Amino acid sequence: MSLDTAHWGRRLAELAALHHVPGAALGILKDGEVAEAAYGVTNLRTDVPVTTDTLFQLGSISKVWTATLVMQLVDEGKLTLDAPLIEVLPELKLADPEVTKRLTMRHLLTHTSGIDGDIFTDTGRGDDCLEKYAALLAEARQNHPLEATWSYCNSGYSLAGRVIEKLTGDTWDAAVRSRLVGPLGLTRTVTLAEEAIMHRAAVGHLYEDGKNTVAPVWGIPRSAGPAGAITATVADLLTFAKLHLDGGETLSDAGRSQMAEFQVELPDKHTLGDSWGLGFERMEWDGERVIGHDGNTIGQAAFWRVLPSSSLSVALLTNGGNGAKLYEELYREIFADLAGVTMPERLGPPSPPVDVDITPYLGVYERASIRQEVHEVDGKPVMTVQITGPLAEVLQEQDSHYRMVGVAPGLFVCQDPETGNWIPATFYELPTGERYVHFGARATPRA
Template sequence: MRFDHDHWQARLDDLRAAHRVPGAALAVLTGGTVHELASGVLHRGTGVEVTTDSVFLAGSVAKVYTATLAMTLVDSGDLDLDATVVSVLPEFATPDPEATKTITVRQLLSHTGGMTTDFYYDAGRGDDCLARYVEAARNVALDVSPGTGFSYGGVGYVVLGRIVEVLTGQTWDQALKDRLFTPLGLEHSMTLPEEALRFRTAMGHVGDDPVPAPAWDVMPRAVAPGGRVIVSAGDVVRFAKMHLDGGLAADGTRVLSAGAVAAMRRREVDCPDRWSMAADGWGLGWGLSDWDGTAGFGHLGSAVSQHACLRVIPGAGFAVALLMNGGHVAPLQDDLVGELAADLAGVRMPAPFAPPAEPPAVDLEPLLGTYRREGVIITVHRDGDGGARLRYAFADDIADLSPPLEGALTPVSRSGAATVFAATGFVPSGEAHTPVVFTTLSDGTPCVYVGMRATRKIA
């Protein structure tokens, strides 16, 4: 369908201002062509404007790049998806010796290996940082037992990055350049902060009336395979276009086999929290969705108040990347991406997560208590009116990361073993309600999902 540049530029400008987002970059693939737009400023302190070649921190969108990189090694025969991680990386371990023996590469890619996300160990800036991180992660407890359920995590993606290094003899950063960025012509994609200095680079902003954040990026180098790529919106869409084109770059170079592309979008596991990333299942790297009967895939990412959204609707040849540097990013994403998908792909995106006008009755008693995973303690207790509240506190090595988060819980639905609540007043990025899902793992362990991370009940 025809892309009306002036119309979408006006919508980007208007919605960005309405949601107090300082700056945003948008790229849309439709009809085989990539269209790029920009709005606002990169930094409110300097007033430098966003341009289409500006780069932003894209946070966890890095995971689909790492997954794609791993699949190039599957294509070459150097990596077997069903191999145990320890057979490829003998130094890999967890505190559970039996689990260590069974976790597979496929499980890391699909977030079913049980590895957590809240481990931000600083292994330094050297090229050995991933090796040192994997060594330190030997002491990090698993969220869940391998194969018992989905739990979104970043540690497994650092392990995947280290596997890439061992099998290629390169750093993860260099392998990504040589195997993806260069053949795809992604000239505004990088992984190291010093590389971003060559470009117009977005600064994150914090607060309801956003001001520049106190730091541009606080993540250690080692967590990059699960949490840092620095990219332009256009480059993100060009990366997605390769996946839509069966693994081919724009010049016909084969980057990934058609079989590997298909495998990445094949459902490996259902996701109990289908709202946080608009994904009800997970493949090998991609979040998978059924949007009003239409299959889609994508990923979200956040880093120091910068936010990235990638949505792809393969049946319509449509992809959209929206990069933002603070403010109320969630409603801007919902409004703009929803309008684009409806107009250019004929797909109605789901409405923002919210409780019904008349919340269902729920027995709170079995859900009250303490839930624990590495780095996080969640407590659910009754409030003074007989309802429930959730307290989300950081612990262990990241106890000082943030003050505890608290929110009131409003029932949304109960279906089978899952009970869904909406937490209000929980996050500052514009979402009115945060999904909280109580369920049980396949081994019968009660758990709660917040941000798609499974946290087991301990008391």
């Protein structure tokens, strides 16, 4: 069955307009055939149209690229996933000396290191930015004990990028170009802003007070590159997807399989998936295993899913508005139509309502860049989220107040005040008694 490009282009336009998305690009890969569609503008100030050749920031989808580079090094015998990283980085020093001795690449790829994950310190534009970043992790808080739980960790992927540099002798950016971009024949994939401006590139928009405004900055610091700096077209992302669907000379079949296999269970199974691989999110839709990754930068959001059993991969790149709602509605249609798979509904308030006592969960939860307070306003539970540190200086956002609705003991959904989207909050304890809230894919300890 041939892909109906015109139909999916119409649906992209209709749903993107409904959800206030300024610009978007959609790519579908099914049984080797590719369909692409574009909608809207790259920048509300310039009204330059989005085309299928427009570059968007992939955000954290970049982590799968970084993990692929790591697995290439494993293929080459230069790295072992479970060997202490100090064998490669003898200069490594973390806040906890025991973690320094025991930390492995598997911990980094599976977000189980416990290193505070949202440290966005800008260490400059030089080729030594990751070396400097790795050094400052000596001051990073240990968010949870090694392997004790799962918490999304951008910092760990920047550290993984530094390992790649040590083993290849190149910068992470150069390794992406020489080991993936070149061999895969990608012509519109870059890692640096000065490369992106040579193409038609999307600008992020922040959705506030019911309208989109151009984001205050274009991209994230170079030191966060391995965690989220790849910028590409949907066509190039789908070419990268072929590597993980069909294999190829760029990565061994064993390495490709390991990346998609179960590594760790998630405390919150309602936000990203039920488990994690080596770089990949893992989720179950209608009894089928789906892998992929999402990405969010400053005003841009990207969504990528792969359904190996149906040889299907879908990529959606957006530059503002309610990209999450666009993704949910569009992907639900695509996967039902092309694979007969029903995408699960997002967790929301239960009907009828459930009475869940908020008292055991009241208090302040804090980690780098984020302070979360669970409290009551007029007798109703509220989570107030404050961005702190270097990220606050970039975004300059006001505190967000999420109303909370109980689903079950230890499980609430919190409504985003801007988009209306519901975000799960899972409260739990480690076996050793430390209390956490899992919100936005991060485990934040109670202060």
